[in-house]
Amino acid sequence: MGLVQGARKRSPWILHFDTGSCNGCDLEVWALLTPRYDVERFGAVNKANPKHADILLITGPVTRKCEDRLRNLYEQTSGPKLVVACGDCASTGAPFHNCYNVCGGVDKVIPVDVYVPGCAARPEALIDGLVLALSLWEKRMEEEG
Amino acid sequence: MTSLARATVIPFGPQHAAFLEPVNVRLVLEEEKVVGAELNQGYNHRGMEHALSLDYKKSQYLCERVCGICSYHHSSCYCQGMEAVYGVEVPMRARLIRTIMMEYQRMTSHLLALGHIAEAVGYENLFMQCFREREFIMMLVNRLSGNRVHYSMNVIGGVKRDVGPEQAKDVEVTMKEVRPRLEELQRVFRRDSTLGKRTHGVGRFPRPTAESWATVGPVSRASGIPRDIRQDGFAAYSEVKFAPIVREEGDIYARMMVRMDECLQSVDIIEECLPLLPDGPAAVQVKGHPTGEAFSRVEAPRGELMYYIRAKGAVELDRIKLRTPALMNVPALLAMLPGCQLADVPGIVVSVDPCICCTDR
Amino acid sequence: MTTEETQLDRSAAVDVRQRFKGFLDAGSRFIGLVVRESEDGTFELIYAFDQGGKVADFRFSIPLDQEVDSVADLYPGAMTAEREAVDLFGVRFKGVRPGLFLVEGKSPAEPLRKGRAGGKGGDVPG
Numbered sequence: 001m002g003l004v005q006g007a008r009k010r011s012p013w014i015l016h017f018d019t020g021s022c023n024g025c026d027l028e029v030w031a032l033l034t035p036r037y038d039v040e041r042f043g044a045v046n047k048a049n050p051k052h053a054d055i056l057l058i059t060g061p062v063t064r065k066c067e068d069r070l071r072n073l074y075e076q077t078s079g080p081k082l083v084v085a086c087g088d089c090a091s092t093g094a095p096f097h098n099c100y101n102v103c104g105g106v107d108k109v110i111p112v113d114v115y116v117p118g119c120a121a122r123p124e125a126l127i128d129g130l131v132l133a134l135s136l137w138e139k140r141m142e143e144e145g
Numbered sequence: 146m147t148s149l150a151r152a153t154v155i156p157f158g159p160q161h162a163a164f165l166e167p168v169n170v171r172l173v174l175e176e177e178k179v180v181g182a183e184l185n186q187g188y189n190h191r192g193m194e195h196a197l198s199l200d201y202k203k204s205q206y207l208c209e210r211v212c213g214i215c216s217y218h219h220s221s222c223y224c225q226g227m228e229a230v231y232g233v234e235v236p237m238r239a240r241l242i243r244t245i246m247m248e249y250q251r252m253t254s255h256l257l258a259l260g261h262i263a264e265a266v267g268y269e270n271l272f273m274q275c276f277r278e279r280e281f282i283m284m285l286v287n288r289l290s291g292n293r294v295h296y297s298m299n300v301i302g303g304v305k306r307d308v309g310p311e312q313a314k315d316v317e318v319t320m321k322e323v324r325p326r327l328e329e330l331q332r333v334f335r336r337d338s339t340l341g342k343r344t345h346g347v348g349r350f351p352r353p354t355a356e357s358w359a360t361v362g363p364v365s366r367a368s369g370i371p372r373d374i375r376q377d378g379f380a381a382y383s384e385v386k387f388a389p390i391v392r393e394e395g396d397i398y399a400r401m402m403v404r405m406d407e408c409l410q411s412v413d414i415i416e417e418c419l420p421l422l423p424d425g426p427a428a429v430q431v432k433g434h435p436t437g438e439a440f441s442r443v444e445a446p447r448g449e450l451m452y453y454i455r456a457k458g459a460v461e462l463d464r465i466k467l468r469t470p471a472l473m474n475v476p477a478l479l480a481m482l483p484g485c486q487l488a489d490v491p492g493i494v495v496s497v498d499p500c501i502c503c504t505d506r
Numbered sequence: 507m508t509t510e511e512t513q514l515d516r517s518a519a520v521d522v523r524q525r526f527k528g529f530l531d532a533g534s535r536f537i538g539l540v541v542r543e544s545e546d547g548t549f550e551l552i553y554a555f556d557q558g559g560k561v562a563d564f565r566f567s568i569p570l571d572q573e574v575d576s577v578a579d580l581y582p583g584a585m586t587a588e589r590e591a592v593d594l595f596g597v598r599f600k601g602v603r604p605g606l607f608l609v610e611g612k613s614p615a616e617p618l619r620k621g622r623a624g625g626k627g628g629d630v631p632g
Contacts, residue, residue: 018166020189023502024213024294026165027257031283034276048161064612065188066167069159095210099192100617101608120213120294187607194594195618359536359583372535377559440554440561442537451554451561453540468538468554468587476586505607 005141008054011043012134015053015077019070020102021060024120025087029057032130037123039130050076055133057126058112061089061096062103074110080140082133084114087121094119151175157490159188165261166501170478170494174487182482184475189505198462201227201434202301209295211467212503214257217243217250218445219467220299225379226441226454227301231431239303239427240381241418245316246289246296247380247443248411248418252282254446255363255404255411258498259334262401265491266343271333278326285319288312303428313419324412334405344398348481348493351395358477361470362448363407364497366391367399374444385417397496404498434458447471447498469503522553525564526577526584529555534562539587541595543620549597573598594618 018026032039033046047053050073062070074083085106088094093104106112113136116129153174159167167188173181193211197204208223209216221243228235260275283293289312290296298306308316334340350360355368365372366389373389375382390406392399436458442451448470457463474497481493530536534555542550544567551574552565568574576599578585589606591597596604596616608615 017160018189018501020191021166021502022210022213022216023166023500024210024216027213027294030165030257031276031280034280035273036277036280050160060189061191063188063190065190065607065609066159067612069167069188073160095207096191096196099196101190101192101613119210122293187609190607190613192617356535357582359581440563442561449537449556451537453538453552453554455542464540464542466538466540466542472538472586472590473583476582480582 008141009134009138011045012054012130012137013047013052014039014044014055014057015048015050015073016046016057016059017070017073019058019060019066019090019106020063020096021087021089022120025059025090025118028120028123028126029059029086031123032126037127039127042130042134044130050074051078053077054081054137055130056081056083057086057130058083058090058106059086061093061099062106062109064101064103067103067109070106070109080137080144082113082137082140083110084116084129084133085112086116086126086129088117088119091115091117152180155487157494161491164494164499166499168475168499168501168504170482170490172482172487172490177487179482179485179487179490182479184479186475186501187505189501191506193506194465194467197223197465197467200460201456201462202460204462204465205300206297209297211506212469212500213294214254214500215250215445215447215450215503216295217246217298218443218450220297221247221380222441222443222445222450222452223454224299224301225443226439226452227435227456228431229439229441230435230437230454230456231301232437233302233429233431235303236426236429237381237423238307238425241384241422242304242308242427243299244381244385245308245415245418246286246298248415249282249286249289250296251446252408252411253279253286254498255408256282258404258446258495259330259401259408261495261498262344262397262492263340265495266340266397268337268340268343271337271340274330274333278323278330281319281323281326285315288315300428302431303426305428307427308422313422316415317419320412320416324409327408327412331405331409334401341398343489343492344396344401344496346394346396346398347489348397348400348485348496349395350477350481354480355395355477358480359473360448360477360497361473362444362446363400363403364448364474364477367403368395369393374442374449377442379443381418381421384421385414387414397492400496434460445470447474447500447503467506469500469506471498471500471503475499475501475504522551522566523575523577523580526553527580529553529557529562529564530581532557536581536583537561539584539591541591541597541618543595543618549595551591551597570596571598573600576600576602578602 263271
């Protein structure tokens with residue numbers, strides 16, 4: 001692994017986007033960034049700019065109005081990028097999968113790499129998902145060279 | 146005409162560092178001054194009113210998913226409404242447990258809002274501190290209900306998870322521990338000079354404007370309107386003594402301090418409720434599909450939450466309407482934003498505690 | 507529905523500003539507007555107010571195509587409630603435009619009307 005890759009691996013920046021969630025998972029994502037769970041120890045910092053981000057944390061079922069925004073954000077993120085669907089709603093649409101204004105899970109709109117279950121997804125599970133995403137990310141960086 | 150020609154439009158959101166949720170504010174600027182604002186919402190519209198009307202029994206589960214910050218208030222309000230339709234009297238024990246859990250959720254919600262305001266004005270340290278104290282309550286709630294966000298403790302007719310003697314002791318001990326921490330936090334919010342400079346006199350919302358925009362909760366109490374639905378005595382609030390916390394300034398500082406003081410008031414209310422817990426059942430059974438209509442109201446962290454329920458003697462409900470507090474508070478931004486500086490916009494928007502999943506449903 | 511009733515309803519829809527103002531002048535606070543589609547093909551509009559800690563309301567039914575006077579200029583707090591009714595039910599409020607929650611062309615139109623929403627929605631296990 002080269003110097004650049006090693007450095008990148010230690011600073012996976014996060015972009016959090018709520019596509020129609022009930023806020024439960026959003027709060028848990030925020031709890032990750034705060035003292036008790038503190039994912040900054042993995043180098044993860046929440047960045048609002050998709051061009052700075054490496055890992056997208058998406059919460060909530062995708063509503064019709066958010067669909068294009070989500071696709072737009074995904075396209076703006078530079079590679080190698082990973083998408084983590086946080087919670088049941090983001091993974092499958094869960095209780096909202098049949099609602100009239102909902103497209104379904106995040107994977108109906110953009111490709112998803114890691115699914116974190118739970119309603120709301122617990123911070124421990126989210127950390128687990130993030131660590132899994134990091135190992136996938138490493139693999140992808142190697143593939144890309 | 147020259148000033149008009151220089152007007153620029155800046156979109157804020159739907160994905161923005163200052164917002165937890167997707168909302169879009171279209172700002173019209175002259176230099177740094179905001180001269181106009183337009184709200185564009187609906188990013189979170191899932192169609193909850195339709196979904197909740199399909200099966201009133203499943204809605205006990207689903208109504209918590211309207212909003213994760215005030216989930217317990219939603220389910221309490223729904224169950225309270227359905228109990229009114231059934232015409233059953235809920236046992237005192239269940240009402241007290243609901244009151245205690247609602248106050249916990251108010252604390253977690255207010256601490257989130259306070260941290261969010263601190264972050265929006267650039268005080269990240271305080272944001273972290275708010276969340277640190279918040280975790281204490283989240284963990285206690287987890288021990289009581291088995292979940293951190295959606296407590297799932299309510300059923301129509303009472304609560305399905307009782308608070309045992311050891312848990313009551315746990316509540317007592319934790320409250321003793323949390324109180325000094327909150328007081329310390331209150332001291333910082335009250336006294337910190339940098340925070341004061343960003344919040345005093347910013348985002349003015351005088352009382353007459355607040356009345357005409359029908360704002361509710363801390364936003365209106367910070368503008369001098371002494372209105373708190375808890376005084377009407379739903380759940381067990383008729384058993385406890387408290388006075389609504391009101392401030393006159395109507396700026397970000399007032400909205401912040403109302404929330405901060407209410408956190409400590411919640412500790413008082415919980416401590417007052419604990420010794421009142423009577424023995425006996427925590428729920429009554431309800432039978433059959435009900436018919437009738439009811440308005441149900443609770444004071445959620447953001448203000449008055451109303452459910453209108455009309456049941457028609459079947460599994461489906463004829464109509465269920467949610468009037469969430471954020472639906473009234475978020476449009477009030479249109480009155481607060483014009484005249485402010487661009488740099489103050491995130492602080493003002495966050496100070497009304499916009500809960501978009503409540504607003505859009 | 508008889509013609510007479512329709513006549514009455516049409517006047518009620520115009521009367522709404524007067525009645526709304528009456529409630530406000532009596533010191534009530536507007537809570538919200540509930541719209542409901544009745545079985546007989548009319549909209550029932552319920553304006554709910556807080557009157558000294560109790561919910562008071564005035565309500566009337568109108569034909570589906572009836573235009574209703576907007577109260578948003580009297581009371582800006584009612585604006586969102588009216589826009590919501592326009593969006594979700596297609597109630598015709600004078601001078602109120604749709605597009606609060608729904609995206610044209612993507613979301614179903616007037617989803618809360620009977621039989622419009624499609625899908626079952628909110629399917630919960632158990």
